[in-house]
Amino acid sequence: MKKIFLTTAIAALLSVNVFAADGAKRIDGGTNVSYVALHGFTVDFADAKDVNWTVTKNTQKATFTVDGVKKTAFYNLNGEFLGVTQRVDAKAIPAKTLKQIAKDYKGYEIGEVIVYQANTDVNDSIDPTSYFVDLKNDTHEVLVRITQQANVEFFQQVK
Helix, strand or coil: CHHHHHHCCCCCCCHHHHHHHEEEECCCEEEEEEEEHHHHHHHCEEEEEEEEEEEECCCCEEEEEEECCCEEEEEECCCCEEEEEEEEEEHHHHHHHHHHHHHCCCCEEEEEEEEECCCCCCCCCCCCEEEEEEEEHHHHHHHHEECCCCCCEEEEECC
């Protein structure tokens, strides 16, 4: 009996060591998500539903729903929480900033607006909250970032 117990205990320890050495768990048919990211996500977003993970060469991303709101949480490859995004209405943008966008991007229409709430514990040089606004006209599409101080900055050419 003692021998069976010891064999079982050793097998369990070896399987834990193998899992820890891999440091990842397979989700969604083969996507490797680190244990640290999974654990952090479970703690931070306990009420999340419809969770889907994607792993790229730079990040681990969980897309999910909480209280009917679709969100995306980002983790670095070490499993550290980087921040969370969600779509918001253009009304969330300060009026002063909307006027600046209308002046600087005359002829563009506001499309999707996404708010990014960063984890400043991982990167203290980033604004805690930023808005990303998709602007389109007949020939171009750009993405601008609205900083914590309500400044509008060009972020990326989309089209």
